[in-house]
Amino acid sequence: MNYLKTGLVWLIILTGFHLNAQTRALGFAEALVGQLKGHVRVSMTRFNGTTPIKTNNFTSGSLKTDEGLWQLNVSQKPVLTGSEEVDIQAAFELKQGIATATAVAVSFDFAGWKRENYVLVPAIVYNGNRYRSIGNGYNPDYPIDMYYNPKVPLTISNEPRLSIEKGQSSVLELQTTNTATPSMCFFSPGEKKGFIVLTEQQTEVGNTGLTIAENKAQDSCSFTLNVPAMRKLAAGFGDFHKSGDLAPNWKAGDKVVLKMRVLVFDAKNIPDLLSKFFKVRKSLTGENQPRNQLPMSHYLNLATTICSNNFITVSTGSYYKPENNRDFQLGWVSGMMNTYPMLALNDAKERTRVAQELDFVVDKLQGKSGYFYGGIKETGEIMTEKANPQFPAVQAMVRKNSDVLLWLIKHLMLFKAQGHGGEINREWETAARKLAAAFTTTWKKHGEFGQYIVPETGEIAVFNSTAGAIAPGGLALAADYFKNPEWLKVAEAAADYYYKRDVFAQGLTGGDCGDISQDANSESAFGFLESLMALYHYTQDRKWLEKAEVQAALCATWTISYDPIFPQNSQIAKLGGKMAGAVWASIQNKHAAPGACTSSADYLFKLYRATGNKLYADLIRDIQHAHAEAVNVPPYHLTTNNLPGSSMERIQPSDAEGRASTGNFINTRNSWTETNGMLMALELPGIYLQTDRNKLVVFDHVEATILKSDEKGTVVRIKNSTRFDADVAVFAETFAKSKNPLSYTAFVKWPKVNVKAGEEISMHISELGKLSRIY
Structure with a gap:
């Protein structure tokens, strides 16, 4: 509660928002990131191409510029009571006038930043990519000093990265489609905390940008969601090219909504951050829906x-x-x-x-x-x-x-x-x-x-x-x-x-x-x-x-x-x-x-x-x-x-x-x-069943459900909705057996069940995992 109260008072002083339900919700988010000496900043920027001309920060629910009047509605909700996670939705609307070549953003600014912090953007940035870099293209040649040198430093290609040199600022400009999960994360060894912000791939104006900017002193860093992505350069295969990103032109009534989930949590080390990420990586976008099409x-x-x-x-x-x-x-x-x-x-x-x-x-x-x-x-x-x-x-x-x-x-x-x-x-x-x-x-x-x-x-x-x-x-x-x-x-x-x-x-x-x-x-x-x-x-x-x-x-x-x-x-x-x-x-x-x-x-x-x-x-x-x-x-x-x-x-x-x-x-x-x-x-088995736990997992391109389970065994219904006949490998065992390592050649003995295209069949599996009959 101390963090919540401190964050709320600080937010009221900073923004001048009225003390209402919306502000109290913002206070929760501020308190959350405040554990890492951070705060939330909302802004809009006018561009000339990909060059920013002027940035204005929202200090209340409305913002007057030379071109028009903006309205910001932010709703924030803890995922659970007392949670370390909060869902944020920022809705931007141009109420009056026009706004040419303008993008909006939500930033998480962290003071007291340390260059030792571990920075992760899934599939493109690991440990900030803060390593020696060589070449300017795909598969660069190694310099002479990398050969027969036991002390060679970890060396990467020319990638988006935070500066390996002290006393230099750096900026990582990415978009959500550069990532396996649209997110940015870091672990702070000093604070023993982890930070994750998850977002969706795109909004009404295109793919969202992910920017990480570290100052020259390397003691502050901003994690920004840009709507849309506004990169000067797009990352290629060991090089960069002009992004071609364009900020949209707005007219009165145009709206855009940015959704995100923010987490700040206790973490002793990098593995704790990785483990937390694995658990929550689908929590904002939701479960995906794989298609069954090729047995x-x-x-x-x-x-x-x-x-x-x-x-x-x-x-x-x-x-x-x-x-x-x-x-x-x-x-x-x-x-x-x-x-x-x-x-x-x-x-x-x-x-x-x-x-x-x-x-x-x-x-x-x-x-x-x-x-x-x-x-x-x-x-x-x-x-x-x-x-x-x-x-x-x-x-x-x-x-x-x-x-x-x-x-x-x-x-x-x-x-x-x-x-x-x-x-x-x-x-x-x-x-x-x-x-x-x-x-x-x-x-x-x-x-x-x-x-x-x-x-x-x-x-x-x-x-x-x-x-x-x-x-x-x-x-x-x-x-x-x-x-x-x-x-x-x-x-x-x-x-x-x-x-x-x-x-x-x-x-x-x-x-x-x-x-x-x-x-x-x-x-x-x-x-x-x-x-x-x-x-x-x-x-x-x-x-x-x-x-x-x-x-x-x-x-x-x-x-x-x-x-x-x-x-x-x-x-x-x-x-x-x-x-x-x-x-x-x-x-x-x-x-x-x-x-x-x-x-x-x-x-x-x-x-x-x-x-x-x-x-x-x-x-x-x-x-x-x-x-x-x-x-x-x-x-x-x-x-x-x-x-x-x-x-x-x-x-x-x-x-x-x-x-x-x-x-x-x-x-x-x-x-x-x-x-x-x-x-x-x-x-991989097509169907895996633990007979005494009714635990059923399907990997193949079929559907399977348990119809009946008793002391005589389990009846599983299989449906093949694809165009092709399927010979489905079935691996059934007891829970106790699952604690024994699986032989590297176990698949040789898995029975196959033939399910023709468009067909449904049932199979009976004994308690010991033996396939006894198909009907």
């Missing part, structure tokens, strides 16, 4: 057909093409990962092909150190990555090697689970041992895995980043498969290191993509969650589960939480696309994509089983359904205008690639987006 089984048939037809034999070997050309790229974007769903088909022809590719990878790409080279041209020339003329040694991504270790072991496990363990080439196991040993040697020598390594010698060429995010997971699987406890110890030590240095201290993971610098990105976030759940799987130590929950919250910051509004004439808008669940790539590559690169993200499902927190199930459901929105299914759903079942990595809500690209697909295909779709179709 997982139908997609699997389409995508595996593409992959099967892309198997080639060249002078260096035989493999499924991981890209649109005939060169082979290992890991990251599907090489030796698209083999996994082909192996899962349990088809003799495809199993032989998978074996041929594994032979090719092990024979042609493993260096003397045990690490693998990142790729090879069809002519046999080994590819180098992030090369510099002054350092002739061939380099490879640590990320790719992490993928190889994890997926090679998963292949070996799947061969055995399908009863084909006798077809395992012992050279594959030898290669996996060498790679696990190489990671272990690097860890013991450097205490990290680095970003780029030299496969010939095993030396780290570029240090820092979270490029090895998946390595602990791969080491954990290898430790169990080969019964080598030392590798598990290294996996635990490495995961602890990445969590403390990157997640806990910086609130980001990054640098594991081959086309960015060390920028924060989603792939390392999801990859690290894979590792944390692997460690929980093999140790049953709940500390890994707790870290995984924080990491899942970080993953959610990269995942679109609402259904963006796309330009009316764009492809996605015409298709009625529901893109909640699309995953943003990185702070450099400002687009979302269908799925997590490259995985089913089944670790989210495993986390849901372990915790019972439905937010994790909802997150993976959103991701799976957004993926389907990007799939080309002629003649009903045309996206890539490519092969049936094809997809590509660009889902573009923003103008980072120019306004003409917003909401439009590109006429090509990406193997990795097709691969993670196949993996989702395999490694």
Whole structure:
């Protein structure tokens, strides 16, 4: 109550508002942000292009300017009594006159600001992006000082950022479509508080702007919602271009309403902020409405057909093409990962092909150190990555090697689970041992895995980043498969290191993509969650589960939480696309994509089983359904205008690639987006049921409801409203069973229920989770 009273008195003195119900509501909001030495400021600004000419602050419910008379009506309501959240609605109306090129804004101004505060704008700003920046475009070359330098600072591309230099002011100008959730957040270590403001994508005058402005002394900072967005420059892929933003012309009677939800809450650390954000990210925009249109089984048939037809034999070997050309790229974007769903088909022809590719990878790409080279041209020339003329040694991504270790072991496990363990080439196991040993040697020598390594010698060429995010997971699987406890110890030590240095201290993971610098990105976030759940799987130590929950919250910051509004004439808008669940790539590559690169993200499902927190199930459901929105299914759903079942990595809500690209697909295909779709179709159940808790979750594109449940079992009704027949994988178990880790090959044994297009069926599941009959 002290904060409320202080804020109310301060507000009356500052604004001169009359003491009425509206003012008391404003007092609550002021008291809330007052805990962080903040206050709310409402303003209007006239522009010449994107240059502000004059700003006027509202000091009462009306504002007289040279052009006309404005009225401001603000309503504010605590979300719950005594809540740390408040909903604010600011309604602006021009009552008289005209107002040319004018925008309005609500700002949260914070005095006593510290540059150590952690600033988050989901999918584009992490830790204020307050890092050294290089280049002026996509995938810049590394300067010489980044090579063979254990002390290299985290280095990003040219992104919107707060100043790394002291004594310099800085401004981040964004719009809501740059974000996975329209919001701005920060954590104050000094105050032990977190701040989140959520808003909607747009108002009547277009997309809303998000501006963060820090003064030269870096002791005050403003978080502003601009209506509409009025950026001088729009952020591109490591560069900037003129935004083309225009302030509207107003006439008498024109109105605009800005809605927001503001939270100020206790937070001990960055993980507390991330966890709170995950819980509230949909609270203003509401639950999204995913569409059922492409059953997982139908997609699997389409995508595996593409992959099967892309198997080639060249002078260096035989493999499924991981890209649109005939060169082979290992890991990251599907090489030796698209083999996994082909192996899962349990088809003799495809199993032989998978074996041929594994032979090719092990024979042609493993260096003397045990690490693998990142790729090879069809002519046999080994590819180098992030090369510099002054350092002739061939380099490879640590990320790719992490993928190889994890997926090679998963292949070996799947061969055995399908009863084909006798077809395992012992050279594959030898290669996996060498790679696990190489990671272990690097860890013991450097205490990290680095970003780029030299496969010939095993030396780290570029240090820092979270490029090895998946390595602990791969080491954990290898430790169990080969019964080598030392590798598990290294996996635990490495995961602890990445969590403390990157997640806990910086609130980001990054640098594991081959086309960015060390920028924060989603792939390392999801990859690290894979590792944390692997460690929980093999140790049953709940500390890994707790870290995984924080990491899942970080993953959610990269995942679109609402259904963006796309330009009316764009492809996605015409298709009625529901893109909640699309995953943003990185702070450099400002687009979302269908799925997590490259995985089913089944670790989210495993986390849901372990915790019972439905937010994790909802997150993976959103991701799976957004993926389907990007799939080309002629003649009903045309996206890539490519092969049936094809997809590509660009889902573009923003103008980072120019306004003409917003909401439009590109006429090509990406193997990795097709691969993670196949993996989702395999490694995620279509329907999950806990028989003794009547807990039912649907991931597939069908509807399911519990009709009856008793001591004899559960009857579930399934409806398929799509155009396509569906073979729905059903995974049923008791609550007690859900506390046991899920086998990496559990999907092999899940029964399938055929539900034809437009059909409804019922199935009976025994209390022990056995599917007994279908009718």
